[in-house]
Amino acid sequence: MHRWPEQLLVWNAVGATAAHAHHAAHVVLATRGHVGAKVGRARVEGAGIWVPSNVAHAIERAEAPTVVLYVEPASPIGAGLASVLGEEPASIAEAVRDAAVHGLGARDAGSPIAATQVLEALGVREGRTDIDARVARLLRWLEESELGKDEVALAALAARAGVSPTRLTHLFTSDVGTPLRRYVLWLRVRRALAALASSGDPIATIAARSGFADAAHLSRTMRSTFGMTPTQLLRAKAITPSA
Numbered sequence: 056m057h058r059w060p061e062q063l064l065v066w067n068a069v070g071a072t073a074a075h076a077h078h079a080a081h082v083v084l085a086t087r088g089h090v091g092a093k094v095g096r097a098r099v100e101g102a103g104i105w106v107p108s109n110v111a112h113a114i115e116r117a118e119a120p121t122v123v124l125y126v127e128p129a130s131p132i133g134a135g136l137a138s139v140l141g142e143e144p145a146s147i148a149e150a151v152r153d154a155a156v157h158g159l160g161a162r163d164a165g166s167p168i169a170a171t172q173v174l175e176a177l178g179v180r181e182g183r184t185d186i187d188a189r190v191a192r193l194l195r196w197l198e199e200s201e202l203g204k205d206e207v208a209l210a211a212l213a214a215r216a217g218v219s220p221t222r223l224t225h226l227f228t229s230d231v232g233t234p235l236r237r238y239v240l241w242l243r244v245r246r247a248l249a250a251l252a253s254s255g256d257p258i259a260t261i262a263a264r265s266g267f268a269d270a271a272h273l274s275r276t277m278r279s280t281f282g283m284t285p286t287q288l289l290r291a292k293a294i295t296p297s298a
Contacts, residue, residue, distance in 0.1 A: 132181055
């Protein structure tokens, strides 16, 4: 099974994306010049930008390839990022960007060492996460699960967590920041991305294996999640390679 770790660094050669939002918090760093994004009605521009979890945004321009670090917001590193960079989108200073991307190239995509370099330049350390133990156990189980339709049904997950479906719905959204059903979709997207980057299988095959109805369903979901279709992501080298 293809995995996406709690933090993943990618090299992105794309200059712009459609409006999109995803569960992962992320930092976008221009390897030179600036990157700009539309966030709601505002615009954020700088040597790099910070976009928290589930914030709708569109990359409007990037003067050069970008280094993008995706982080699971409910992880200790995610908490550390939010502590340093805040809860709202923000620009990143040029000096910080220079230290973060120094010596990095496309070959460093997926590298934990490169991700650590970026985090250290940002001054990020692991933060505290206040996640209910039942939700934490469920998150670990979901990471290892095949995400079959029956096993991720709300009633089945509530039984596994030992709470009522209504309680799990509220507890999960409060602690993770994303509704449970949408989080499961996010896991499917992550796995599809990892498979696209490493398996070489046709998109239709990957879509079926990842729990999507067909290739069109996967493409629509990718566009709403990352602002690009799977084909565009591959062309932009945005998912080469995967962890």
